[in-house]
Every structure is written in C-alpha cells, then in structure tokens.
Amino acid sequence: MWYNNILETIGNTPMVKLNKIVKDIPATVLAKIETTNPGNSIKDRMALKMIEDAEKSGKLKPGGTIIEGTSGNTGMGLAIAAVIKGYKCIFTSTDKQSKEKFDALRAFGAEVIVCPTNVEPEDPRSYYSVSSRLEREVPNSWKPNQYDNLSNSQAHYEQTGPEIWEQTEGKVTHVVAGVGTGGTLSGIARFLKEKNPDIKILGIDTYGSVFKKYKETGEFDKNEIYPYITEGIGEDFLPANVDFSLIDHFEKVTDMDAALMTREIARKEAIFAGNSTGSAIAGVLQMKHMFKEGDVVVVIFPDHGTRYLGKMYNDDWLRDRGFIKEEKLTARHIISKKEAQDIVTIDCEKTVLEAINTIKSLNISQIPVTQKGMVIGKITESDILTSLMENPGIKSQPVKSISTAPFPFIDLNTSIDKISGMINRDNIAVLVEDENGKIEIITQYDIINAISA
Template sequence: MEVKNNILETIGNTPLVELHKVVKGLPCRVLMKVETFNPGHSIKDRMALKMVEDAEADGRLKPGGTIIECTSGNTGMGLALAACVKGYRCIFTTSDKQSKEKLDILRAMGAEVIVCPTNVSADDPRSYYSVAERLSEEIPNSFWFNQYDNLSNRKAHYESTGPEIWRQTDGQITHLVVGVGTGGTISGTGKYLKEQNPGVQVWGVDTYGSVFKKYHETGEFDHKEIYPYITEGIGEDILPKNVDFEVIDLFEKVSDKDGAVMARRLAREEGLLLGYSAGSAVAGLLQLKDRLKSDDLVVVIIHDHGSRYIGKVYNDDWMRDRGFLDTELRVRDLLNHKKESSFTGVDKAETVRTALKTMKEHEYSQMPVLDGEEVVGAITETDVLNFLLQNPMDHSERPVSEIMRQPFPEVGTDLTLSELGRHITKENPAVMATDRSGRKHLIAQYDILQAI
C-alpha cells in the first residue's frame, strides 16, 4: 500500500502549471510553482517543518515545549501541522491586517492567536515581533522561531524548492519570480538555481510601503519608505536575515490594487484560486515584460491559497470599498446579488390561463416564452391583462404564442447598470443575461433597484 506515515510527509513535490490567459502578450512561457498543494496550502509548510526539525536536533525545542512565532498566518499553519503531529503547544502573534480566515484556520488547528496592531514600528512593544519575543522569555520550555532571522527558513528552499524547480524544468529555467516577505523562499531557491546556472535571473516582487526595493538599489534603509499597505505576505519594514540581497537581481514594486485584481484574474481566467501575493507576483512579472525574450522560461513561485482571502480579495464589496473595482455596478454584480436566480419561463403552447397562474404565484411581472430550451418570445402582465379585457368571453385557454411579443434582448455581463438602464424601457421592461456557468437570468427593474 502507498501510505504516508503522517501529514508532514506530503510536504513538497508541488506541480508546475503553465499560465496562458493572464500572461498573454509576454514573449515567453510562464510556469507557476503551485505551492497550494502542500497540506497547509502554502509554501510555508516547507520551512516550518525544517525549522522545527533543526530546533529539535540542536535542543532548542524540547519535548512538550511551546512553539512561539510571529506570522501572517501561513508559517503558523505549517508550524501548527508539525505541532499536531509532534505534540507541541503553539502560540502565534499576528497583525490586525491579516484575513479573518487565516486566524480562524490557525485556531482550528489548536493554536492560540494574539492579534497585534499593524501600524507600529517593529521595535514597538505592541508589534507582533516584540510580543512574540516577550512571550518566549516569559513562558518556560518555549522557543520563538523568528522566521525572519532563522536561517533554516532559506535552507529549506535551498534543499527542496530549488532542486524541484531545476528538475521539473530540465534545467531550462531562466527567470525566477517570487514575492519577498521573510526572504527565505527567494534566497534559498535562488541560491540553488544560480549554483546550477549563474545566468538565472532572480526577481523579487515588493509592495509599496516596504523597504526592500530601495535598500537593494541604494543600500539605504529609508524609514520614509515605510507606510501601511494592504497586501499580505510580502514586503517588510525590517531587513530579515533570510533576505540574501546578493542572490536577488532586482525588485519590482506592485500596488495593493494591481495585486488584488490580478489574483482575481488568476481565479477567473486560469482556474487558480490563490492568495493576494500570488496576484502581486504575476502583476510584477507583467510590469517587467520588456526584459523578457522569446526563449526565456519564467517560473513564478506563489505562496498560498485563495480560501484565506474569501472575505477580502474575493469579496466584491471589500474590493469596491477600497477602489479596487469599478465603483459602478455591472450586470455580473447584479446577478451575484439576485436573491432569486432561477430562470422561469412558460412554454409557447401553454394557455394564457396557465401563464397568468404562474405569474401570480411567483409575483412575476414578465416572463420569457420558451420552445423547449430556446427563448422565442416574452409576455408581460400588461399583455395578459389587455388580452383578457379585450376578449371578455373566456379566451384564457388560448395559447400564449398568440399574445407573446418579441423576446427580451440579451445583454453582456460587463454592461454597467447605467448602460443597462437604456435597454429597459416602458415597451421593453426586462432583459436577459447569461452568467459564466451558462445559466440564463431575467433582469427587470426590480432587480436593478435591489442591487442599487
């Protein structure tokens, strides 16, 4: 039987997946190292396990001890997995900008989570770095892993991520693109790849509000570069020891908006539901497209899964509140907000009486008329009422096809509501739209009012 002894043995050997639609226009192939296949759904599983094993080996972490770490969530998840299997207690400090999903997942794994303010300096006693350090001094038999300065972090990627990519690309990789936070992934992987081929370019993706890019280019730690940002998992207001600036050839900054928008594009266009920083990494690559040639082979390493950002990046209201989406609603937003999503029509052979009954039961003011699955016409309550008033004798058994009008027009889901309003008139009280799954929807004035 093929059986893993425990969940930790499933870490690593994640697939390379080629990107197509979101990188259209680039002259070369782009592959993504999809680290969400790790059991904790992030690349941090690799370094978390390595840090635990190294700490056990030299006695820093003893049986029954307490794991303490400052984390944005993913390293904590990897450490929590190791703690579950190996029998340790976990206490994690994190910042208040992290998604609720991340904190809930850590607690679900049995960890204690302490939320600290984001908008304070790293040496402030309230910062999640300082709180973690203080707890490690106060709690007996505990160890603060400090992923930023613990070199087992980048060693994990030198020993696993780098060799995997070299093997999976048959040594043809020319560019490595990675979002930089603690620096372990880019430094460890980049070091291994450059040892195999010194010509491999290592590009780090940074965010506005972080110190990395300017420090790399000037050697100056500029406090003016530091300000709050929304992107999770990359950028820092400190210089972690794991960042090997000599391995990194350049840094590219990506805005909060561009990273979030690209993450959503990866989900919709490539079927890859990934984290915020994955969007930043791909957006950064696109900003550097003029540096690429047709025979290049780019590998983008992504950090985590999109399920940790459902309440943020993948929530339309959250995106719109920050100006990351168009401020005006579109038809696709209206479809998402519709409480009644079923598409109900009446067959053209049904009687006027049946149509009237259906409209009364569902409180419909209009309905499409169908011939099988094909829409061939439409009726409104005005059509039915006028027919009955003009035919006082009982003509309600006549077929709907005798009173139907032309089908309601179909509109695209990218249409804004102001544009949609021009299609809905007194003579034409509704339109139809087809969502991404191929389902048809009827949109009437009531639906627009509800969405607004």
C-alpha cells in the same frame, strides 16, 4: 504506498504552465503550485526545517511551546508539525491579516494573539515584540524567528530550488516570487545560481516596503514605510534571510493590482491562489519587457485562496477600498439577459382586428407600429379597449387610426435607474437598438429579470 504522517507529504509540488493570463509574454511561464503542501502553503517547508534544526541543536525540547510572529502561513506549517511532534503553539499576528488565517491556526489548537499593524517593530505592541516577550515569559519555549533563522532559506536551498531545476530540466531562466522573510527566494536563488549563475532572480515587493529602494541604493529609507494591504510580502526592516546579493531585481506592485490580479488568476487559469500570488503575476506582467521567447519563467504560487475569501475574493471588501467600482446596470445588460427573440411589430396599414389577434396569440400587451420598417407609434391593450368601447366598428380600421406616440428610444448605455423612471402606466416599455442594428423592447419584466439574474 503510504506516508507515516502528514509531514512526509511536504514538498514535490507540481509545476503548471500558465496560458491566458500571460498571453502577452513571449516566454514560457510556469507556476510552482505550493498549495499542495499539507498546510496549503510553501511555508510548510521552512517550518518543518526550522523545527528539526532546533530539535537537533537542543533549542526545542520535548513538550515545549513554539512562539512565533506570523501572518498565518508559517504558523500553519508550525502548527501542523507541532501536532505531530507534540508541541504547543502561540502565534502573534497583525490585524491586517484575514480572519480565515487565524481560524485555520486555531483549528490546529494554536493560540493566536492579534496585534496592531501600524506600529514600529520595536513598539512593545508589535507582533514582533509581543512574540519576543512571550518567549521570555513562557517556560520551555522557543521562538523560530522565521525572519532571521537561516534554516528558512536553507529549506528552499535543499528542496524548492532542486525541484525547480529538475522540473524544468535545467531550462529555467528566471524565478519570480514575493519577498517577505526572504527565505523562499534567497534559498532558491542560492541553489539555482550555483547551477547556472545567469538565472535571474526577481523579487516582488509592495509599496510601503523598504526592499526595492534598499537593493537599488543601499539606503534604508524610513520614508518608504507606510501601511499596505497586500499580505505575505514586503517588510519595514531587513530580515537576515533576504540575501540582496542573490536577488537581481525588485518589482513593486500596488495593493489594488495585487488584489484584482489574485481574482483574475482564478478566472483565467482556474488556480485558486492567495494575495501574494496576485502580486507576483501582476509583477510578471509589469516586467514583460524583461522576458523573451525561449525563456522559462518560474513563478512561485505560495498559498491558497481559501485564506482570502473575506478579502480579495469578496466584492464588498474590494469596493470598500475603492478597488472596484459599483457598476450601474444598463440597457446593454438588460437585453443580454433576455431570451433571444425577434421583436413583434405591426404595420400601420394592418387592421385593428389583426392587432387584436396578434396580441392574443402571442400573449403580449403592446406592439410597436411601423411604416416601411420604421417605428412610428405603438398600440397597447388599453388603446384597443378604449377605442372598442367608443366604436366597436374600429376593428376594421387600420392600426394607424388608434396608434399613439411610439415608445421612447434609448441607447445601450442608458442606466437601469433612468429606464425605470421612463416606464410607467402611460409608457410601458422603451426601445433600444443593439450593436447589430436590431431593435429590442424593454419592459418592467425585463428589468426585474436582469436585476434578479
């Protein structure tokens, strides 16, 4: 079997059970993996639906230009459909979006205009206003307006909702998704509540967005609006596609929690997902008290991690925003990088000749000296050489006769900077006791090995 074109592969995305990341939640939590769509996001569904409905109504004519304000994923869906159907695309977006998203849109021949984030929607510089102006100026153009175009939510009523119902065999009890345009969650909600009105629809919002307060109070509070980093969810206005009557609850998630959780999903579930997925899972964990054993919670995973490589998956980007702290290497880290081997010591009553033979046979340069198992000193190659030059007969004497002060002991949390400062020509190592009481030796070589590992 084959498809006639890539648009026919949209939809019928898989559902995957989550395990490690939701281990503290009694319910079954399922991820609806929308990255298998050709544009790697759920937006392919509504992009194609908006275009097809516009073609039927005559709003989009052959050879026309599609102009839309988009953070990237809707643009990708529109661009893919435009390639197959023979349209041009001009997209406006905000400067908070990842560069990878813009590069991907341009790869499909779209023109991308980047606009400032921190302006009101009515501001002529906003990506909403610029796209509306271009629609007026460019001949034979059409603006889908994903926020207010109800074909958006209709796509999910016709496709995503039924898929969830069928894949869970009607057992779904909750659906969780980020809310941006609102089309995904509202369309799914309308279908599923027709099937079972007891299904709970939980929207994920972000701090800086108006949705949660508006749902709970009916008040549109401009004081709630401020810039935020999380992509794809939240808004500073009320899109027509957000049906508040169908969404039972909104949960706000911080930028930091969303970003860090995005990375955790890859590390714990091996699913390479985008930023709003991190928000959704962080929200699920915040709402765990709302779920019980036997519940089936479906979480929408809208897009792919490749669009966030320069952001949430970049340590420097996270560090610059204070989301992760620079961790100093410690003695614990250094010994974890060492090959497992027992420390070599020598009893203080052994002869210097025995010490020489041990150093030669093991190719080491220093040995801690012990008495009844306790470290009381050290003997080094330079100690031996100096003593032999002064008295060749010293070889038959006990090691304690030439041993010097022991290597200093440090604890496991001593920073690598402090350890480096303690190791010098006169003191070539330090000792540390691990969690099991075993003594380890740290040398300059061990520090270099830990740093370069």
